[in-house]
Amino acid sequence: MTDQLSVTFSALADPTRRAILARLAKGETTVMQLAQPFEMSLPAVTKHLKVLQKAGLVTQSRQAQWRPCRLEAKPLRQVADWVGEYRRFWEERLDRLEEYLNELQAKEKPDEQAE
Amino acid sequence: MTDQLSVTFSALADPTRRAILARLAKGETTVMQLAQPFEMSLPAVTKHLKVLQKAGLVTQSRQAQWRPCRLEAKPLRQVADWVGEYRRFWEERLDRLEEYLNELQAKEKPDEQAE
DNA sequence: GAATTATTTAACCGATTAGTTAATTGTAGT
DNA sequence: ACTACAATTAACTAATCGGTTAAATAATTC
Secondary structure, three states, rough: OHHHHHHHHHHOOOHHHHHHHHHOOOEOOOHHHHOOOOOOOOHHHHHHHHHHOOOOOOOOEEEEEEEEEEEEOOHHHHHHHHHOOHHHHHHHHHHHHHHHHHHHHHHHHOOOOOO | OOOOHHHHHHOOOOHHHHHHHHHHHHEEEOOHHHOOOHHHHHHHHHHHHHHHHHHHOOEEEOOOOEOOOEEEOOOHHHHHHHHHHHHHHHHHHHHHHHHHHHHHHHHHOOOOOOO
């Protein structure tokens, strides 16, 4: 499981990490700030950050003793591209459901006493 | 990690499982057929299918001794929605990169002998 | 240079994962 | 009923994951 997409999906498969990304979407911030909303130790957050960094979703710079984190969205584009390939399927299914419901209505509207 | 999105991302974080989905995108097929391209045992594929089923990405019906599998794309829509929220970030970054490159060009074009 | 603050690394733990082989179930055909 | 085929379940293993606490590193300030 070394391919980029797997690494990215794997990084996203954790609510804490997605929450971190959501926070970073509002702007750069420190590890402390990132950790604050979570009920877990700082090292745990550092670990999550490492996972996100390995997936290329986060980068860290230096400012004095802080290491401000920043969102890197490029890998998300890859995810969007991948999932986009399947768009027609969920849309298609909705279309079919619509078709079916229309059919049903067409059949049943004329004599509504039928069960 | 019980939320739907985590389960879905986790299911997608494996190239074999994504390959299975890609195959199913071409139409319903049996477990044997699905397993055929992979260098792993049938039980391993069954396990992957279980993961995909738990994520709601695949359903199985019955036809004699076969259990044809079918793609269910609804959870992918959720993924698309989630990742869509970040679209502006990768687009924004590209814009900024473009800006930067334009700036650079504007600065450097006039006297190209500068290093 | 000693103390403080932010962050990471190390070492550990229990749970989960991805695979294996062997045994089991379910259905069809004879 | 017996055989064959499709698929699953069971039992096991090695590796990875998500968390912990304690120790180490880095930069700042006095």
